[in-house]
Amino acid sequence: MQPDQSKKVLIVEDDMIISMLLERMVNKIGFGVVEKSTTGQKAISLAQEHEPDIILMDIQLKDDIDGITAMQEIRKSSDVPVIYITGNSDQSYKERAQETNYIDYLIKPIEMDDLKKSIHM
Numbered sequence: 001m002q003p004d005q006s007k008k009v010l011i012v013e014d015d016m017i018i019s020m021l022l023e024r025m026v027n028k029i030g031f032g033v034v035e036k037s038t039t040g041q042k043a044i045s046l047a048q049e050h051e052p053d054i055i056l057m058d059i060q061l062k063d064d065i066d067g068i069t070a071m072q073e074i075r076k077s078s079d080v081p082v083i084y085i086t087g088n089s090d091q092s093y094k095e096r097a098q099e100t101n102y103i104d105y106l107i108k109p110i111e112m113d114d115l116k117k118s119i120h121m
Contacts, residue, residue, distance in 0.1 A: 008034040009119075010052035012043040012070065013085070014062040018108070022056055022085070025115050040065025040073075047074045054119060059086040059093055068093065071100040083118045085110055 009026045011033055013019040023033045034050045037043040040061045047055060055074070059067040071082055084097050087108040094105055104118035 007031040007054070008050060008052045010034055010043070010046055010050060010055045011036045012038075012040075012055060012061065012067060013058040014038040014060065015058075018058075018085075022115075025112050026056070026119075028112065029116050029119055031119070039063040040067060040070035043067070043070045044073045047078060047080065051078070052080055055080055055082045056115075057082050057084050059084060059088055059097070068096045068100060071097075071102075075100055081121075083115075085115075 009031050011019055011022050013022060019036055023036065026033050034052050035046045037046050038061065041063055057067040057071060061067055067084065074080065081103045082100060083104045083106060084102055085106045085108060086093065089107050097105060103121050106114055106118060
């Protein structure tokens with residue numbers, strides 16, 4: 001099955017192995033990965049440049065901008081749906097993330113079915 005390139009996904013994840021797994025899942029679901037980023041700063045510019053249909057956003061990133069802060073910045077110019085995928089189940093992160101109007105908040109490790117359900121929401 002060819003990925004539906006009309007659905008563009010931006011993956012923001014600082015762990016390369018998880019990033020590759022997410023990309024594989026996204027492709028299996030039938031969407032295309034437009035770009036990947038390991039930093040909040042790059043995520044902001046990629047979101048503006050590529051205008052993805054959905055963003056998969058880790059919270060802990062490689063630079064001083066976390067995923068929630070990056071999303072707050074992206075929100076200034078875009079209503080793109082975001083799914084947070086994080087290894088941190090801390091409630092304070094979830095509360096901060098709510099300000100960005102996310103469609104789902106998944107705790108790693110995530111399963112293909114969880115991602116599929118979230119993406120189709």
